[in-house]
Each structure stands twice: as C-alpha cells, then as structure tokens.
Amino acid sequence: MTEALDMVVPVPQTKSQGIALIKLLPAGFWAALPILALLILGFLAPLLMVLLFSFMPRGSFSPFGIPTLENYIDIFTQKFYISFGWSLFLAAISTFLLMIVSYPLAVAIKKAAPKRALILTLLIVAPLFVAENIRLQGWVFFLDKAGVLDGSVKHMTGFEIGSLVTNVPAIVFGIVYIYLPFMLFPMIMGLANVPPDVKEAAADMGATKWQMFRDIELPLAAPGILIGSLLCFVISLGAFSESKFLGKGVLVTIAQDIESAFTFGQNWPRGSALSVLVILLAGSAVFLAMRKIDLEKMLGRSQ
Amino acid sequence: MSATPILQLDKVDKFFNDVVAVERVTLDIAEGEFFTIVGPSGSGKTTLIRMLVGMDKPTNGDILLRGERINDVPANQRPTCMVFQSLALFPHMSVGENVAYPLKCRGLDKAARRKRAEECMLLAHLPTDYYDRPVTKCSGGERQRVALARALAFDPDILFFDEPLSALDYKLKKLLEKELKDIQRETGKTFIYITHSLEEAMVMSDRIGVMNMGRMVQIGAPRDIYRAPKNRFVSEFMGEVNVLPVKAEAGQLRCESLDTLFKVPPGKEAIDGTLVVRPEDMRFVNGAEPENGVVAGEGFNEYLLGSRIQYQVRAGEMTFLVEKQRDSAPPEVQSKLTFSPENSMLFAE
Numbered sequence: 090m091t092e093a094l095d096m097v098v099p100v101p102q103t104k105s106q107g108i109a110l111i112k113l114l115p116a117g118f119w120a121a122l123p124i125l126a127l128l129i130l131g132f133l134a135p136l137l138m139v140l141l142f143s144f145m146p147r148g149s150f151s152p153f154g155i156p157t158l159e160n161y162i163d164i165f166t167q168k169f170y171i172s173f174g175w176s177l178f179l180a181a182i183s184t185f186l187l188m189i190v191s192y193p194l195a196v197a198i199k200k201a202a203p204k205r206a207l208i209l210t211l212l213i214v215a216p217l218f219v220a221e222n223i224r225l226q227g228w229v230f231f232l233d234k235a236g237v238l239d240g241s242v243k244h245m246t247g248f249e250i251g252s253l254v255t256n257v258p259a260i261v262f263g264i265v266y267i268y269l270p271f272m273l274f275p276m277i278m279g280l281a282n283v284p285p286d287v288k289e290a291a292a293d294m295g296a297t298k299w300q301m302f303r304d305i306e307l308p309l310a311a312p313g314i315l316i317g318s319l320l321c322f323v324i325s326l327g328a329f330s331e332s333k334f335l336g337k338g339v340l341v342t343i344a345q346d347i348e349s350a351f352t353f354g355q356n357w358p359r360g361s362a363l364s365v366l367v368i369l370l371a372g373s374a375v376f377l378a379m380r381k382i383d384l385e386k387m388l389g390r391s392q
Numbered sequence: 393m394s395a396t397p398i399l400q401l402d403k404v405d406k407f408f409n410d411v412v413a414v415e416r417v418t419l420d421i422a423e424g425e426f427f428t429i430v431g432p433s434g435s436g437k438t439t440l441i442r443m444l445v446g447m448d449k450p451t452n453g454d455i456l457l458r459g460e461r462i463n464d465v466p467a468n469q470r471p472t473c474m475v476f477q478s479l480a481l482f483p484h485m486s487v488g489e490n491v492a493y494p495l496k497c498r499g500l501d502k503a504a505r506r507k508r509a510e511e512c513m514l515l516a517h518l519p520t521d522y523y524d525r526p527v528t529k530c531s532g533g534e535r536q537r538v539a540l541a542r543a544l545a546f547d548p549d550i551l552f553f554d555e556p557l558s559a560l561d562y563k564l565k566k567l568l569e570k571e572l573k574d575i576q577r578e579t580g581k582t583f584i585y586i587t588h589s590l591e592e593a594m595v596m597s598d599r600i601g602v603m604n605m606g607r608m609v610q611i612g613a614p615r616d617i618y619r620a621p622k623n624r625f626v627s628e629f630m631g632e633v634n635v636l637p638v639k640a641e642a643g644q645l646r647c648e649s650l651d652t653l654f655k656v657p658p659g660k661e662a663i664d665g666t667l668v669v670r671p672e673d674m675r676f677v678n679g680a681e682p683e684n685g686v687v688a689g690e691g692f693n694e695y696l697l698g699s700r701i702q703y704q705v706r707a708g709e710m711t712f713l714v715e716k717q718r719d720s721a722p723p724e725v726q727s728k729l730t731f732s733p734e735n736s737m738l739f740a741e
Contacts, residue, residue, distance in 0.1 A: 284478070284480065286478050286480040287482060289480065290476055290481075290482075291497075292467050292468040293446075293447075293473055293474050294493055294542070294546055295469075295494055296468060296497045300497055309483070
C-alpha cells in the first residue's frame with residue numbers, strides 16, 4: 090500500500106531540505122496527516138480532558154487541580170450504579186430484541202430482487218432524515234393518553250386504553266425503533282457472506298430448515314450480526330432521548346445523569362467520572378467481543 | 393445392472409417464462425451406471441441436473457426414481473446428492489466436519505460419524521489426519537476430494553456432479569477423472585456427471601448423452617458417439633473436424649468450392665448437405681492411386697499436439713486439418729489430401 094503511494098509522490102531533481110524531509114516518512118503518513126490531526130484535536134483531546142476532569146475535586150472548573158478519587162467514590166456511595174444498571178439492562182435487552190426483529194427483515198431484503206431491496210432499504214433509511222427527538226415525540230403523541238391510538242379507539246368503541254408511555258417497555262420500544270438500521274445493515278452484510286450454493290448443498294445433504302439455519306447460515310453470518318449487536322449495544326448504552334420522551338422520568342439512564350452533572354449540577358468532575366466509566370464499559374464490550382471471536386476465521390479467510 | 397432403471401425421465405420440459413431451457417428430455421439411467429450429460433454452455437444441462445437433484449421443478453413431464461414420481465420431492469428429502477461446480481464446502485468447518493455433515497443431519501452420534509467420515513475420506517484418497525484441518529487450508533485438489541467424500545458420506549442412491557473438475561489444472565483433472573471412475577466401480581453407485589468437455593466424458597462414462605439447445609441430441613456409449621455421431625452438431629462437438637459443404641451429383645458428392653467429387657460413405661445415399669472428416673482420418677496422397685477425391689492445397693502450418701502433429705493445409709478458401717502420429721515419417725508432399733469414404737460422415741444439415 091505505502092509502496093504504491095510512494096511512487097505517486099513526485100521526486101524533483103533539486104536536493105532541497107524540504108523534499109528530503111517529505112521523503113523521510115512514507116507517503117501514507119502524509120496522506121493520513123489531515124485526518125490524524127482532526128482525530129487528535131476532535132477525539133483524543135476532549136477524551137483526555139474528560140479523563141483529567143474526572144480526577145479533579147467536586148465542582149472544580151479547572152483540569153489542573155490536585156488529583157482525587159472522590160468522584161469515583163461518589164458514584165458508588167450516591168447510588169449512581171442504579172442508572173448504570175438501567176442503562177446496561179436497556180442496552181442488553183434492546184440489542185437482543187433488535188437481533189430478533191432484524192433477522193427476518195435482513196433475510197427478506199437479502200432475498201428480494203435488487204429493485205425491491207433498494208425500495209425496502211430506502212424505506213428503512215428514510216426516517217433517519219427526521220431528527221430522533223421529533224420521531225420519539227411523534228410516538229408520544231400516538232401512544233399517550235388521549236393520543237392518536239387511545240383517542241381513536243375510545244371514539245370508535247368507547248373503550249379506553251389509557252397511556253402506553255411512561256413505562257420501561259415503551260423505552261425499550263423506542264430504542265429498538267431508533268437503532269433498527271444499525272442492526273439491520275450489518276446483518277444484511279453478514280448474510281451476504283452466506284453463499285447460496287452452500288445453503289443448497291446443506292439442503293441436498295438432508296439438512297432441515299432449522300439445521301441449515303443453525304449450522305450454516307448463523308455461523309457464516311455471525312460477523313455481521315456481531316458487529317450490528319456491538320454497535321447497538323454501545324450506542325444504546327448512551328441512550329438518552331428514548332427514556333426522556335417515552336419514559337418521562339420512570340427511570341434515569343446514565344446518559345441523563347451525565348448530562349445533569351454537566352449542566353444542572355454544574356459538577357464537571359462528576360460528569361467526567363461517569364463518562365469515563367461508560368467509555369470503559371463500552372470499550373471493554375468491544376474488546377471482549379473482538380477478542381473472543383476470530384472474524385477472519387468466520388469469514389473463511391484464515392490462512 | 394438391474395433390469396429396472398434407477399432414474400427415468402419422461403418428456404421433461406423446463407421453461408423460464410418464455411425461455412425454453414430443457415425440452416422433451418426422455419432418458420433411462422440404469423443402476424450402477426456412469427452417465428455423463430455433455431453439452432456446450434447454455435445447452436440446458438445444468439437446468440436438467442438441478443431438476444434431477446430437486447432444486448428446480450420440471451414445467452412438464454415426469455422424473456421417476458425407482459419407478460416413483462419425485463417431481464415435487466425437495467432436495468433434502470431425496471436419496472440423491474450433488475457435488476457442486478463451486479464444491480460448496482462449508483468454509484467455517486474442518487475437513488472432517490464437512491464430510492460428517494450429512495451424517496450429523498441424520499442424527500448419528502459423534503463416534504459413528506467420525507468412523508464413517510474417515511472411511512469416506514479414505515475412499516476419496518484423503519488422509520484421515522486431515523480430519524481436523526480447516527477446509528480453507530486445503531488445496532484445490534484436496535477440496536475436490538473433500539466434496540466427494542462428503543457426498544459419499546451421504547450414501548446417496550445417485551451421485552450427481554456439476555462440472556466439479558472444470559477449475560483444475562490439466563494433470564490434476566486427468567488424475568481425478570480416473571480416480572472418480574475407480575470410485576464409481578468400487579462403490580457400484582450410479583453417477584450422473586455433467587460437463588462441457590466430451591474428452592472428460594469419454595474417459596469416465598459408460599454412456600453419454602449429448603445436449604444442445606435444451607434437447608438431448610444423442611445418447612450412447614462413448615465409442616458409438618465417436619464412431620457414429622447422429623448429426624453435424626455432435627460430430628463437431630467431438631473436437632476439431634473438417635467440414636465440406638457438398639451437393640449430390642450422379643450418386644456422388646460434389647464440393648463446389650474445391651471442384652472435387654467425393655464418394656458417398658457406405659450405406660448412405662447421396663444428398664445435399666455436409667461431409668465431416670476428422671483430422672486423424674485425413675491422409676496425404678503419396679504415389680498410390682487414391683480411392684476417393686483428392687483435395688489439392690498447400691501445407692502452411694505444423695503444430696505439435698503432444699503425441700500427434702497437426703498440419704494445416706489451405707485449399708482455396710478452406711483450411712484442412714490433418715493429424716498424424718508424431719513418430720510417423722513426415723509427409724513428403726504436403727499438398728494432396730484424401731480420405732476413405734468409410735471415415736467420412738454425411739449429414740443433411
């Protein structure tokens with residue numbers, strides 16, 4: 090890769106020092122420099138700031154005070170683990186439900202003729218053009234007491250459903266609804282790794298539909314399913330709007346705690362300490378999944 | 393061979409919308425036979441085999457297995473098995489897991505599976521210490537053997553092959569062709585093989601069915617197909633041939649572009665059509681009086697084809713191919729050609 094790029098760099102005849110410096114490092118490095126700078130400034134620097142702040146005394150607004158562990162101790166003494174627990178629970182159950190909901194859809198899109206698959210894909214992507222909060226508020230209007238659903242049913246039958254929001258299942262529903270594309274598309278990519286003739290061969294060997302699914306389709310599509318699950322788990326760990334809109338305070342997620350620490354609470358070190366824990370949690374989920382499962386082997390490319 | 397055919401096809405058609413893929417194929421295949429369906433790409437042979445395996449349903453006609461109609465029986469309920477062109481090995485499994493998969497589907501326990509799988513691996517000339525090797529680490533030839541062993545483990549009544557050897561190099565292909573024939577003899581199973589190479593078909597088969605444009609053009613033993621092709625398509629499908637357009641004239645055949653009269657092949661009547669002569673049946677005229685018409689031309693090329701030499705001779709606008717054994721003396725004159733009437737084939741097309 091770098092060799093090919095090296096050849097693209099023009100080498101003028103002049104022996105200026107500037108040229109020598111450019112030649113000192115491979116062309117790939119120079120090509121990557123802009124994005125590297127952006128990542129350092131936009132990603133690594135804020136992360137370091139958060140890390141520094143998390144060790145500052147309560148209520149401090151400077152990252153350069155005397156380091157302390159009191160914020161981390163507060164997390165456990167002030168029962169922040171409850172919101173951690175809720176977030177983990179929501180992320181786990183949503184990811185599981187997303188897997189179940191997306192799988193048949195992914196299979197159907199994979200099977201559909203290219204034109205129909207495109208239409209289906211567009212239909213699934215289209216809601217992403219509308220802001221998440223607006224869509225969630227739409228669901229509130231639909232599901233709330235005297236909302237579209239309750240109102241219509243009451244008008245037609247006289248029977249009152251009442252409010253379907255302000256509960257945990259409504260929050261889970263919101264998360265599953267919002268993050269569906271993040272599970273679906275990696276899953277479709279995973280299913281694309283299952284050659285149709287391999288499935289036919291399994292059927293020819295006498296495999297039942299269930300055996301075919303368990304022994305052939307699932308293991309071969311696993312990388313895609315795993316990536317989708319990881320994506321959904323990590324982003325729903327930071328889910329926020331769903332519990333705010335559909336939960337209306339029935340529970341507090343860790344993202345809400347972090348937000349209120351930074352804004353309402355004006356306690357940046359506490360918000361930072363909570364953030365660091367979320368990052369560690371998400372990071373270790375990714376790390377574990379990637380270590381446990383050999384993607385190359387699953388893709389049949391191991392050599 | 394038993395008296396009742398193991399597989400019968402009765403006027404089988406397959407249409408895709410308006411496209412006719414297979415048309416009125418009628419065929420009986422005997423138990424223990426090595427039958428090869430051969431034809432150019434697009435001749436319908438893959439469509440035909442997919443129906444025989446159960447992956448497609450015929451539009452019309454019947455497929456009978458031991459006398460029972462199996463048109464609508466899906467692939468996983470048929471006692472038949474196919475080796476795919478792509479081999480379709482399970483890439484996430486080891487060699488042994490691949491071979492043992494049909495046994496796993498049948499619910500055999502692990503020890504029994506391994507025992508039977510190893511037997512099949514040996515039959516397909518795969519060492520049993522390959523059992524735990526990932527199938528992705530096998531070479532092309534080894535993969536062929538894995539696919540074959542897996543199909544043998546299924547223990548099918550009929551084993552189908554969809555051009556599995558087409559991607560291999562020549563030497564390996566020849567070796568595997570012979571091994572396949574040996575395995576077929578050893579197991580006594582019915583093999584149905586499809587290929588576009590008549591050469592491959594000749595080596596292995598008891599009988600060959602030649603397909604063209606969805607129809608079964610000729611069925612017969614390799615020797616019969618070689619000696620007596622039914623029409624011009626079959627004769628040309630055998631390999632390079634010399635084709636002479638002829639017209640009937642006074643009980644003989646006139647090739648107008650050469651302005652030469654040829655004798656009618658024995659047992660045939662003079663008709664307008666084409667005369668087909670194989671390159672190895674052409675010979676140079678030196679001295680002796682020829683019994684047939686002579687083509688006067690000019691030799692301009694020689695090719696060494698392994699054990700034979702091919703000469704190209706130009707006569708008017710036509711180019712003739714002549715093949716001789718390599719160790720035979722080089723022809724003194726490379727200009728005058730002839731052939732025996734009994735070695736020529738006359739077709740009305």
